[in-house]
Amino acid sequence: MTMDQNELKRIAAVRAADFVEDGMIVGLGTGSTVTYLVEAIAKRVQAEGLHITGVATSKRTGKQAKALGIPMKGIDEVPHVDLTIDGADEVDKNFQGIKGGGAAHAFEKIVATSSTKNIWIVDESKMVDTLGQFPLPLEVIPYGSTKVFDRLNNEGLKPVFRLDDNGDRVKTHSDNYVIDLHVGKIDHPHLLANWLISQVGLLEHGLFLDIVNTVVVGTQEGVKVLE
Numbered sequence: 001m002t003m004d005q006n007e008l009k010r011i012a013a014v015r016a017a018d019f020v021e022d023g024m025i026v027g028l029g030t031g032s033t034v035t036y037l038v039e040a041i042a043k044r045v046q047a048e049g050l051h052i053t054g055v056a057t058s059k060r061t062g063k064q065a066k067a068l069g070i071p072m073k074g075i076d077e078v079p080h081v082d083l084t085i086d087g088a089d090e091v092d093k094n095f096q097g098i099k100g101g102g103a104a105h106a107f108e109k110i111v112a113t114s115s116t117k118n119i120w121i122v123d124e125s126k127m128v129d130t131l132g133q134f135p136l137p138l139e140v141i142p143y144g145s146t147k148v149f150d151r152l153n154n155e156g157l158k159p160v161f162r163l164d165d166n167g168d169r170v171k172t173h174s175d176n177y178v179i180d181l182h183v184g185k186i187d188h189p190h191l192l193a194n195w196l197i198s199q200v201g202l203l204e205h206g207l208f209l210d211i212v213n214t215v216v217v218g219t220q221e222g223v224k225v226l227e
């Protein structure tokens with residue numbers, strides 16, 4: 001029987017929940033795959049009496065985790081994070097990736113880079129040869145955002161302000177805008193990342209490079225743990 005994308009996300013998430021150990025401070029990402037993860041971790045907390053502390057990367061994740069009984073703290077209330085598990089939008093064979101489909105990439109990157117170990121949970125459709133087919137999300141400060149947009153446009157990076165269902169600009173938890181770059185193919189992710197982060201007004205980009213140690217992939221043949 002063929003599994004749909006949600007089922008592939010779910011089996012990857014359930015497997016990744018096994019990486020959580022008693023006593024850990026655990027970073028919890030954002031997105032539909034992470035929703036399954038939070039459920040699976042909460043089950044373990046209940047069933048095995050695991051003592052963990054969760055650190056959420058979005059209000060949505062924090063609310064779900066709290067409601068399911070996972071003790072939560074803010075990123076600035078913990079000394080470090082032991083393990084962060086998050087979804088991703090694209091992952092290449094070197095474990096470089098694009099995140100930010102849920103506009104949470106700035107918070108996600110802060111938690112990920114505070115974490116000793118990072119795991120991504122994805123369904124197999126997210127594994128790609130070259131990054132960039134998924135539009136690369138940026139978080140930009142509203143003041144002067146048209147100037148940032150024009151600079152990106154002049155570089156041929158095909159920027160588009162992200163809009164919500166009402167046609168309003170999407171705002172992040174920090175009240176910033178999201179611009180997606182429809183580049184199609186990112187041949188040199190490190191070069192692009194370095195250029196982007198040096199642009200004034202651009203708070204963070206969704207290229208997550210050299211951050212992840214393990215990718216747990218839901219495939220039609222079952223879960224694959226890539227290390």
Ligand code: 5RP
Nearest residue numbers: 031032033087100101102104
């Ligand atoms: C949010 C993210 C998500 O992890 C990414 O968009 C994957 O989402 P999903 O699990 O819903 O496919 O980066 O900012």
